[in-house]
Amino acid sequence: MELRRASSTTFDGLPVHGGTEVVPLLRAGLLRTDTLVDIRGVVPRDIAPGRIGAGATLAQLECDPGIPEVLREACRLAASPQLRNMGSLAGNLLQSTRCWYWRLGWPCRLHRVANGYGDECFARDGEHREHAIFANDYCASAHPSDVAAALLALDARLRTTARELPVAELYRLPTEADRRTTTLEPGEVILEVTFDECDQSVYLKAMERKRWAFPLVGVAAARRGAKTRVALAGVAPVPWLLSGELDSATPLPRNAYKVDVARALVKRARATIGA
Amino acid sequence: MQLTVNGHQYEVHGEVGTTLAEALREELSLTGTKIACGEGHCGACTVLVDDEPVLSCITLVHAVDGARVTTIEGLRDHPMIDAFVRSDALQCGFCTPGQIVSAVALVESEPAPTTEQIRHAMAGNLCRCGAYPKIEEAIRTWQG
Ligand SMILES: Cc1cc2nc3c(=O)[nH]c(=O)nc-3n(C[C@H](O)[C@H](O)[C@H](O)COP(=O)(O)OP(=O)(O)OC[C@H]3O[C@@H](n4cnc5c(N)ncnc54)[C@H](O)[C@@H]3O)c2cc1C
Ligand code: SF4
Ligand code: FES
Ligand code: FES
Secondary structure (H helix, E strand, O other), X not given: OEEEEOOOOOOOOEEEOOOXXXXXXXXXXXXXXXXXXXXXXXXXXXXXXXXXXOOOEHHHHHOOOOOOHHHHHHHHOOOOHHHHHHOEHHHHHOOOOOOHHHHOOOOOOOOEEOOEEOOOOHHHHOOOOOOOOOOOOOOOOOOOOHHHHHHHHOOOEEEEOOOEEEHHHHEOOOOOOOOOOEOOOOOOOEEEEEOOOOOEEEEEEEOOOOOOOOOOEEEEEEEEOOEEEEEEEOOOOXXXXXXXXXXXXXXXXXXXXXXXXXXXXXXXXXXHOOO | OEXXXXXXXXXXXXXXXXXXXXXXXXXXOOOOOOOOOOOOOOOOOEEEEOOEEEEHHHOEHHHHOOOEEEOHHHHOOOHHHHHHHHHOOOOOOOOHHHHHXXXXXXXXXXXXXXXXXXXXXXXXXXOOOOOHXXXXXXHHOOOO
């Protein structure tokens, strides 16, 4: 393996920014490459009103007073101080599932095996306390990004080297025909995130302990005038925009508690921002 | 590649994929930095890169080519060490180098941190022995 420093946003190889995802996955053998490309020099990291360089670290975002509350709090409650110093915004949006079967290399539907992909979801019939309560029939993984939920609530847009897209369109539910969980094309680099100002916003996160844990349920809400968007982390294989209430959830035998937690946090979030 | 550790220049030869923690411990024999989980969860491997606490077990050594690294060995004379001893802020001691590195970074930017600030800044350093109350005391009283 070699490590190159990118001199432009066009290159061959696997991009690495803070490496907090890439390095553990490489070491676990879940990711393989001949060429790592350090993109820290070519991805912007500056912060301006309504505009954030995709290379900004979560630590930069958690203490910038110009950032909307929902995004600041999502960053402040994500991961640990060391990881927030290292991890970038784009890398956070592109993190892989924390599904323990996937991380331990079980040959599930999201893993390549000798002749294609695995054909089982081990979590559905196995241990799924932390798994999805929406859209969980094919893969029951729960999207772990607090930050993505916040950006979805803000209706943020991404600018990449190839296109501009709403953050929702970065993600896709895996299917039998196409197992990918993002729409990012090989070689496409995320450069910037933009969003309009909002009147009030909030992020609430339920976790196993008060700090330093992935979201069991994260609730992001942002209000502009009479219009409020609510997005959830930890409840579906992708960041989940809530339409209506939680009654349409389809929990698994051992994670129905997440529906109650989500319902309570959504109610509290709406009350907090006067929605 | 070149690495500056605790003010000394080193030449490092490990292949790409070697972590900073492995390079420090195995190539430079700076074994104060500990590796426990090896995957970013516990903070035992915390070092400063350009004065910011990072996890050396998931940092590729080639990614910090030219950077300034501070390990526990470089903090020998920092008053935080005495504070940990005074407060008896350890049991087995395995997490302690990482705890002290994070604590030093905190007080260098905020010399008199509140309890809330201490808990927020130290949240990434786990202690299996549960010495947390004493660690908090050491940081609260580090100036003597
Ligand atoms: C132990 C642990 C706990 C965590 N807890 C939380 C948590 O509670 N909440 C939460 O939201 N997150 C959590 N995280 C995720 C963490 O925030 C991300 O790992 C981090 O932000 C990733 O950023 P990075 O720069 O290190 O990414 P890298 O590891 O460098 O990259 C990650 C992926 O993104 C790609 N990539 C990076 N930048 C770009 C770009 N600009 N364009 C295109 N592709 C790119 C890489 O190729 C790779 O596929 C946790 C992570 C760990 C390891
Ligand atoms: S939840 Fe998804 S990632 Fe986990 S075992 Fe099932 S298919 Fe694999
Ligand atoms: S050894 Fe690096 S975080 Fe645990
Ligand atoms: S003193 Fe034993 S792990 Fe902290």
